[in-house]
């Protein structure tokens with residue numbers, strides 16, 4: 001046992017620093033640590049500032065800069081640590097050699113208990129390092145419904161809610177708070193302590209592929225809701241503690257105004273533009289987030305064009321990160337960059353150059369220096385601590401500057417209680433994640449978020465008994481599932497009494513394994529698709545469910561279909577419950593629905609509600625005739 005511990009200690013002791021600057025590693029500190037007394041940073045009776053200072057004084061430069069990187073943590077097979085591939089280092093290397101302690105956990109969580117066990121294994125690997133700095137594990141959103149019947153409904157996974165646009169459609173701050181508190185519980189119990197969200201960008205450019213994870217087009221509504229979101233994850237008024245999940249508000253200073261609606265993951269979409277001189281509008285939700293106690297911020301990939309700011313990516317941009325975010329808006333928390341700003345990489349088989357927009361010709365070292373000088377604390381999607389060691393050794397960045405960021409990052413871990421107990425209880429994970437109550441609330445929100453855009457002759461809701469007598473033609477739904485709900489399904493519109501069509505908002509398919517996931521380009525259906533739909537509309541009364549991950553330009557669907565429902569991540573069951581009036585739709589549009597692509601192209605990227613003569617305005621949403629008052633569902 002002792003031999004084992006000593007071997008581990010020896011294995012992880014850093015190699016001597018070959019630097020001209022004085023190494024921060026002091027032998028007597030190590031002596032204190034390996035003696036029987038508990039070092040101050042491990043002693044919870046000391047205040048956090050003392051614990052942070054003590055730990056910092058014990059850290060080598062390599063151990064410090066390891067904190068400044070956050071990259072993906074891939075679970076290995078059968079609950080083991082990932083042993084790496086030709087393109088990525090093993091978990092053991094990342095934790096043991098690179099001294100990294102911040103990771104975003106990737107992969108589906110279909111078995112909460114197994115995930116909790118895996119998280120404990122990774123935490124144990126971190127506990128076995130020289131200083132035993134615990135891991136902070138983060139996650140992209142995991143609570144939003146995706147139409148993947150294979151995993152989406154599997155017991156043990158998280159409760160399933162509509163996308164944030166659907167929460168915005170319900171305009172209910174209390175519901176957002178409830179959602180965030182439930183999501184926090186489900187994160188906490190599997191050991192996820194940082195949320196790489198909320199995304200508070202304003203959807204002022206209808207073509208942008210990422211507006212499906214925003215709160216819509218209106219700054220006030222977004223601000224009101226994200227304050228509840230942040231408090232629900234972090235705790236009331238920024239009182240972060242051992243039951244908190246720290247949030248990363250993104251993407252500063254608002255990623256909505258993308259030039260021509262393209263996305264800045266990609267070379268052709270690197271520009272962000274302000275033809276309406278309307279940057280201030282995009283800052284409104286960030287100001288609200290800071291006031292609510294937001295702990296972390298992420299700048300976007302884009303570079304600003306035609307503004308007073310230097311045209312380089314926002315994380316490289318001192319005027320944005322230091323002057324605007326830290327000094328003007330008073331943000332004191334952690335700034336973490338978006339993923340992959342330094343190193344060229346491959347994502348889902350697609351070559352992706354580093355997103356160093358405006359600095360494409362600089363070296364990796366120069367990029368890293370620019371990011372630190374801009375005022376960022378942590379590099380997302382990178383594992384290159386050696387670059388920062390070199391910058392310090394060459395005297396290009398001071399160790400004091402490194403300490404400023406590392407102190408912020410360590411402080412967050414202490415506040416979250418990770419030093420006092422980084423482990424989770426797998427049995428509790430199995431009980432809490434996806435419990436009936438959480439699932440029920442998520443399902444209810446999926447139904448209520450439906451937005452009734454049109455309802456000719458009050459065709460909706462259909463009479464419940466109609467389900468056995470009526471013949472349905474369906475598209476976009478699982479026929480087996482529909483039959484199991486006792487719907488009589490026929491194969492042509494001609495045989496049907498009613499058609500049910502689930503349509504994805506129009507987009508232009510893009511090539512590439514990664515890029516293909518981004519719905520970009522035209523918001524209109526092609527002439528061929530319009531003709532195909534028109535022949536269904538003229539054959540049989542048609543009820544359309546349009547998935548509004550972007551504001552579709554579909555006046556002809558509104559015209560031709562008997563009823564149109566907009567949705568933002570809701571399952572087939574939710575759809576049927578709404579169609580048969582078991583739950584009434586309560587959503588209101590979180591953005592305008594434009595009339596045409598021409599109107600979209602003529603509008604300014606940074607200005608909300610700017611397309612000419614929209615088909616429906618922000619806030620449009622009908623109720624069923626028998627629903628009474630604004631709170632229809634309360635009074636059936």
Ligand SMILES: *[C@@H]1O[C@H](CO)[C@@H](O)[C@H](O)[C@H]1NC(C)=O
Pocket residue numbers: 028029032054057
């Ligand atoms: C380590 O121990 C020495 C002697 O006991 C003491 O002077 C020093 O302050 C200690 N260092 C830390 C970091 O606790």
Ligand SMILES: *[C@@H]1O[C@H](CO)[C@@H](O)[C@H](O)[C@H]1NC(C)=O
Pocket residue numbers: 037038043044045046
């Ligand atoms: C923690 O610090 C307190 C006060 O300084 C001391 O009394 C206590 O023994 C320490 N605990 C451990 C486990 O070393």
Ligand SMILES: *[C@@H]1O[C@H](CO)[C@@H](O)[C@H](O)[C@H]1NC(C)=O
Pocket residue numbers: 078
């Ligand atoms: C996975 O783990 C289980 C339980 O520890 C073990 O029985 C099984 O052999 C393992 N499978 C593989 C492929 O390693």
Ligand SMILES: *[C@@H]1O[C@H](CO)[C@@H](O)[C@H](O)[C@H]1NC(C)=O
Pocket residue numbers: 085086087088089093097098
């Ligand atoms: C793994 O990390 C080492 C340094 O620790 C580096 O030399 C090597 O290139 C890395 N390998 C991969 C696949 O990233």
Ligand SMILES: *[C@@H]1O[C@H](CO)[C@@H](O)[C@H](O)[C@H]1NC(C)=O
Pocket residue numbers: 218220
């Ligand atoms: C947003 O809120 C501010 C302050 O309450 C108000 O002056 C403004 O008119 C609101 N704007 C919108 C679009 O509701």
Ligand SMILES: *[C@@H]1O[C@H](CO)[C@@H](O)[C@H](O)[C@H]1NC(C)=O
Pocket residue numbers: 267268269270271305
């Ligand atoms: C971005 O803006 C610059 C400066 O106006 C322009 O030269 C360039 O063509 C634009 N588009 C891209 C993809 O860089």
Ligand SMILES: *[C@@H]1O[C@H](CO)[C@@H](O)[C@H](O)[C@H]1NC(C)=O
Pocket residue numbers: 149150478479480481484
């Ligand atoms: C369709 O639904 C049935 C019943 O719910 C299910 O067994 C089947 O896997 C689903 N098919 C697809 C392609 O999702």
Ligand SMILES: *[C@@H]1O[C@H](CO)[C@@H](O)[C@H](O)[C@H]1NC(C)=O
Pocket residue numbers: 484485486
């Ligand atoms: C479908 O109909 C059968 C036979 O009438 C009935 O037993 C079953 O409960 C119905 N299922 C649903 C989901 O309504």
